Structures are given as C-alpha cells and as structure tokens.
Amino acid sequence: MKEELSLLVHVDVDSPIKLLNFYQINNVNYNTETLEQFYKTAFERALNFFSDHNIKASFFVVGDELQSQSVKGTVRKAHLDGHEIENHTFSHPFGLAGLERGQRKEEIVKCNELIFQTTGRKPIGFRSPGYSMNNELIDELDQLGFTYDSSGFWSIMNFVLKVSHKMLFKNGLKNEGFGQVTSKLPLMPYTPDKSNWLTPGSGRKIIELPLPHTPFFQLPFYHNFNLWSPSFYSDVVSKTVRKPCLVYLFHIIEFMDMKDNIPNELSIHPNLKVPVGQKLKRSKTIMDNLMKRYAITKTGDFCSNYNSLKGI
Numbered sequence: 415m416k417e418e419l420s421l422l423v424h425v426d427v428d429s430p431i432k433l434l435n436f437y438q439i440n441n442v443n444y445n446t447e448t449l450e451q452f453y454k455t456a457f458e459r460a461l462n463f464f465s466d467h468n469i470k471a472s473f474f475v476v477g478d479e480l481q482s483q484s485v486k487g488t489v490r491k492a493h494l495d496g497h498e499i500e501n502h503t504f505s506h507p508f509g510l511a512g513l514e515r516g517q518r519k520e521e522i523v524k525c526n527e528l529i530f531q532t533t534g535r536k537p538i539g540f541r542s543p544g545y546s547m548n549n550e551l552i553d554e555l556d557q558l559g560f561t562y563d564s565s566g567f568w569s570i571m572n573f574v575l576k577v578s579h580k581m582l583f584k585n586g587l588k589n590e591g592f593g594q595v596t597s598k599l600p601l602m603p604y605t606p607d608k609s610n611w612l613t614p615g616s617g618r619k620i621i622e623l624p625l626p627h628t629p630f631f632q633l634p635f636y637h638n639f640n641l642w643s644p645s646f647y648s649d650v651v652s653k654t655v656r657k658p659c660l661v662y663l664f665h666i667i668e669f670m671d672m673k674d675n676i677p678n679e680l681s682i683h684p685n686l687k688v689p690v691g692q693k694l695k696r697s698k699t700i701m702d703n704l705m706k707r708y709a710i711t712k713t714g715d716f717c718s719n720y721n722s723l724k725g726i
C-alpha cells in the first residue's frame with residue numbers, strides 16, 4: 415500500500431541575502447564569510463535531519479552563491495550524499511517570468527553551469543524564485559532540456575499575501591510572481607499544454623510538479639507554513655493529506671535561527687525567532703506522520719518512472 419504514494423522532498427536554498435532582498439531590506443552588512451558559514455551550518459543540519467529519516471532530497475540552489483569555493487564544497491557534499499542539486503536561477507530575481515528573454519535565459523544557463531562545475535551533473539529540475547512562471551519561461555526550460563519544473567503553486571494565500579503585503583509594507587514585497595497562477599492549476603504532476611502551461615496537454619516534454627495545497631480551505635502545504643501553524647493543525651494535516659504524489663517543500667532557513675548570525679532585520683521572517691531545536695522536533699513529527707503513508711522518492715526517479723509510464 416505504502417509504495418503507491420510518493421513523497422518528493424524539496425529544499426529551496428534561499429540565503430539571508432536573498433530573503434532580505436525579498437523584503438526589500440537594503441544596506442545590511444552581510445559578508446562572504448558569514449554567508450559561507452550560513453551554508454555550512456544550514457546544510458550540516460539539513461543533511462543530518464534527512465539522513466536520520468533516510469530522505470534523499472532535491473536542493474534548489476542559487477548560482478551566484480556557488481562562486482564561493484567554500485559554498486561549492488558544502489553543496490558538493492550534499493550531492494555526494496545522494497541528494498539532487500537543481501536550478502533556482504543565477505541571482506534569484508523576483509518576477510523572472512516577466513524579464514526579457516535573454517535575461518531569463520542567462521539566469522537559467524549560468525546557474526546550470528555553476529551547478530555542473532560543483533557536482534559534475536547537469537540539473538534536471540527548476541524552481542522559479544517567488545514561483546513566477548508563464549508559457550515562455552516553461553518553453554525555455556523545455557528547450558534547455560529540463561526534465562521538470564516545480565514552480566506551479568496556488569493557494570488561498572496567493573490572494574491573502576498580495577493584499578496583506580500591500581497593507582504591511584509601503585513599498586510592497588518582491589513577489590511579482592504571485593497571482594499569475596490561478597486556482598485552476600492541476601494538483602497532480604502533468605505535462606503542460608503547448609498553448610497554456612496551466613493545463614495538461616501535449617506539445618512539450620517537460621513535466622510540471624505543482625506544489626500542493628490542502629483540500630480544505632486551500633491553505634498552502636509547505637514546511638514553513640506548517641511550522642508557523644498551531645501544532646494540532648500541522649499534525650492533523652500531515653496525518654491526513656493523501657495525494658498520490660506530494661512535493662513537500664522546505665526552505666534551508668528553517669534549519670537556522672536568530673542565533674546563527676542572521677541579520678536582525680530578518681527577524682520578520684516567519685519562524686526565524688523559533689529556536690532551531692524546537693523546529694527540528696516539529697519537523698520530525700511532520701515527516702514521521704507523512705512517512706507512515708508515503709514512500710520517499712527521489713524526484714529524478716519519479717520523473718523517469720512517470721515518463722516510462724507514458725511510454726517516452
């Protein structure tokens with residue numbers, strides 16, 4: 415029974431610099447050494463956590479930070495541990511889908527090159543910063559030979575966040591991607607149609623692995639939201655969510671807290687003030703609940719299997 419349900423574990427590697435950029439906070443002193451230390455500590459904790467649970471995950475990394483030899487070494491270790499290193503663009507620009515074609519392509523290709531230098535493996539997966547996606551961007555990913563994209567994301571929070579961000583932050587947040595996706599986004603992996611990536615169809619090879627939301631209230635189902643919610647909520651949801659394929663998304667910052675040399679300005683980020691020990695305990699409960707029903711599957715294996723069932 416258990417093998418029928420696949421759990422794909424993903425981690426977006428957004429450093430404090432990229433998160434500060436999202437909140438439009440500038441002039442924060444955060445040097446390369448601190449960044450390298452961030453990667454070391456965060457990856458060590460994440461890799462230990464995954465190894466305890468026998469999880470092989472996909473890490474979506476930002477290319478420009480791989481220019482540091484130390485960061486390269488940290489990411490290479492994850493690759494050598496059997497995790498998959500995938501593309502989260504070169505500089506993590508928000509509103510990627512809206513950028514000019516050449517710029518978009520450069521963001522993707524440069525990140526691929528740095529990942530290849532780091533691991534010797536060509537990335538097969540992509541996630542757009544802020545989940546920004548459209549037909550042109552998915553075409554480019556398809557042409558570049560990506561096996562899958564996992565940027566499709568819709569929940570009731572798209573709407574709530576858009577409104578609340580406008581009210582809370584004078585200048586708004588860098589979340590241009592929100593809103594392009596509609597509630598019509600399929601919930602299961604599919605091959606996006608050539609004329610409309612939001613519907614299953616023909617004309618493309620790339621697979622879309624949409625991020626899940628809960629059946630009731632259409633709330634997001636990813637780790638930071640579950641950490642933030644009351645524990646009875648994350649407990650009930652992680653015990654009951656039942657989709658044949660579930661992408662469960664972590665962010666690397668969830669393995670850190672304010673004691674880890676995080677700029678004070680970033681304390682507004684949800685759950686960063688919660689001690690890391692407490693978060694790990696909660697993460698363990700959620701993963702244990704999910705793994706009672708789900709078999710952890712490497713995303714690359716899932717996609718090969720998906721394609722072979724389709725006869726590709």
Ligand SMILES: [Zn+2]
Pocket residue numbers: 426427428502506542543544
């Ligand atoms: Zn990101």
